[in-house]
Amino acid sequence: MANIKIVTDSSVQLTPAEIKENNITIVPLTIEINGQTFVDGETITREELVEELKKGNKPKTSQPAVGSFVDVFDRLGEDGSQVVAILLSDVLSGTYQTAVSAAEMSSTDVTVINSKSTDRGEAFQVLAAAKDAAAGKTVAEIQAHCKDILERTTIDVLVDNLDNILSGGRLGKMASMLTKLINLKVIVRLRENSLDVVKKGRSRKTFFKYCAELKERHQDNSIQELSLSNVDCSDEYLEKVKDAVLPENSKDAAYIARLTSPIIMTHTGLNAIGVITLAEKPEPDEYK
DSSP, X not given: OOOEEEEEEXXXXXXXXXXXXXTOEEEXXXXXXXXXXXXXXXXXXXXXXXXXXXXTOOOEEEOOOHHHXXXXXXXXXXXXXXXXXXXXXXXXXXXXHHHHHHHHHOSSOEEEEEOSOOHHHHHHHHHHHHHHHHTTOOHHHHHHHHHHHHHTEEEEEEESOOHHHHHTTOSOHHHHHHHTTSOOEEEEEEOSSOEEEEEEEXXXXXXXXXXXXXXXXXXXXXXXXXXXXXXXOOHHHHHHHHHHHOOGGGTTOEEEOOBOOHHHHHHHOTTOEEEEEEESSOOOGGGO
């Protein structure tokens, strides 16, 4: 049976240890700031991007070139290995489609999975795939596992300032028109085929009310993992959000709170928090 190697993109929320221990290959996206191009995670760090946002700069992102993916796929397949590439949602980027094109050009046997996710939600799938590959699972089994994880994952982003997410065009035209009228705090949910505003208000109380709703939804559906990927939020604030989200049945959930990737920061702006959960079972349809 051919060895399977796992590839993902730099929007993913993985610790350096997780990347190394699971032999995961990262294909970076790029960021442009004032006409200068930076490679995500290589020539600009998360902390450095925070400082650029504090200066009032409005970065722009670009997906990897198709040749970058071809080079990575060819290199990883030189020893006869298969490649599974798990990439951020096509709602957010053209990276997935670029990888599909590259897979057709590569001499390696490549399977490209649209995670329909990003950040730690994407990482849930990537880590599962890496463990499956190490255990000798097939590509089909890995695909099925990723689909199962997607169905149990939710990504809600608490957006404190709308400037970046609106300038990046990630919200629909009508939402942009409405939110520009007054200074709003909004919560957006990444769904399979859209990024939607699900709640808005004039203060951070809106965030905590929504977190309380999440907690209530999970009373009979425990949270197995919680990520609070954020853009320069204080530890105290993150702890308050964590306590607001986790029900009593989930107090032992795996927990991670780190700066999100420069790619995500570029679109969410300062003080945003991604509330990313992996639950025991999928949410009811009315919440999806």
